[in-house]
Amino acid sequence: MNGRAIGLIGRGTALASLARAVREQPGLRLVGQVEPGALPPGADVVVCAGLYGYERVSVAAMALETGCRLAVPPLPATDERGHEALASGLVVQVSPLLGYAPLRELAERVHRGELGRRYGLFAAYHFARNAPTPVDDAFADLLHYALEALESRPVEVYARRSALWTQEADTWHAILRLEDETLVTLEVAAALPAGGPEPERLLVEATGSDAVIRAEPTRQAVVSIGRGGMTQAVPWMPEPGEGYLEAALARLERPDPPQELRGLETLRALWAAAAEGRAMRI
């Protein structure tokens, strides 16, 4: 059988969606999907989805050891092995948020210069208080998305990592000044009530002299107003696999280690800012 051999690592709905996307795309062949801890054999490239931060680092390290080309969701800043893997050019990072078509569209429009003079980018990523998503991983995902959309280097960053309604960290707030003066404001919060009508809520708004580009990829709902008052259900989430796969393959095609390392360095500076309570220059 011919076609490019794709292996997958991961779990859950993100992996299932990715597997579907590989199967449906002409020219690709799914050669195996495994849980983190092993590499699928016989793959030209491996794409990961649905991994916790620590797992992202260990698969990246494994790829480095075996010379495997791997696309992985953004690595956490806290582990040295990630740095090496990214420097090698074998491992590239892809934000799972690129699975959302409106966010890809927003990034493309920003790249095309539709904003005119750029002002800022605001992004809020909220999910349920009892969601399995660690807030640190979600923050890495959002940061990576924002930097990719804006394609400019952060020069000054400030962050707060807080436990606002639980015992553990449940929110990140970050402000980044980019080289081109764009100001980026990011909020990640496990804020939505458990069992509420929305499992996830995302808002990204890029502002500029000529346009405001606003994406709310999860805002689709069935609202019913009846005897029981108003109820709102969000019974489905958009299928993320296709867009994520496309972004991963494009990145693997043209790895850019300096860019990957800049993302990691920015994340590190944000952790340092959060720990020390002051802004960091990069």
Add this chain to the structure above:
Amino acid sequence: MRRLRVGLIGTGTIAQSAHLPAIRRLADELELVAVADVRAEVAADAARRYGAEAWYTDYRELIARPDIDLVDICTPEFLHCEQAVAAAEAGKHVLCEKPMASTLEEADAMIAAARRNGVKLMIGHSRRFTRRYREVARLIREGAVGEVRLVRENERRPRAMYGRLDLPVGHWTPEGGRPWLASSAYSQGAALTNAVHETDLARWFTGQEAVSIYAAARITDPAGEVPDFLTYVITFAGGALAVAEIVNQLPADYPYYHMLEVVGTEGLIRAADPPMSPLEVWRPDGMAYPLNFGHLLHVDDAYRDEIAAFVRCVREDRDPPLDPWDARQALALSIAAVRSSQLGQPVLLASLEAQGEGA
């Protein structure tokens, strides 16, 4: 019941878009006696439109009138202290636009003058009188979301926002140059111009005093001299956070809107404008919101309610519903935001007080 007699200083944008119409709506309780503005033609026109018997170019003449009970100050903030103190010394009650002043020393002088002269002083933080925010405050008070831990309000304004209102007057342009709001000689920019609303809401909704603020600002208007874009994170004494991103120079026709989220230990509250845009027009070249200003924040009612509340407290000799101290603390946060954005580091509110750095 005798109507209270009011004199209004500064017949510019906020006066003509909100205060003067609100005073007219309160005609049963209030009589507009005189107005003052350094722009003679603007003062004369406002007096004619709103039925004031006199107009002045020197506000001191207005204050000197013995028949005025209360003064409504709608001038730029660098004038608030001088004019409020003068009015208080003349025994007039003072309603003054936000931000309270341009420094903390001035704000303190205003509070002291009101106390010394036994007159009421209230700062017009209009959002405290806006139905939406009052409803949010009520829900919080009733415990709907538990303890408030995060308050975020983003504010978006199109360029030349007030141009849409078709007012007979534009912003004051001292020396015929740029509008005072965009000039570093008169304004400190978005932190005081708009973010003082957000700093006030954050204190109101968390019920806490702030410890520190980190802010980043920039000038996006090529003709501007002061920041018109601001983003910040405030940390409160109890650990709660408040966040805001304020953008003032968006394309014309972009809706003027606010997006509030309050997250508590038990739930969250959202109050945002875009889904409530009362009129949207879709055309091949895009979307327009021809009616998005004024309606969404119930601006007219807010100012009517604000002025009516002040009138009531004067009549009944009660404390104003918004203590000047609250306005002073919101100003402290806004000044700290300016400082922080200049330093590139968080600023402790305590250090601002210790250094007496209101200037």
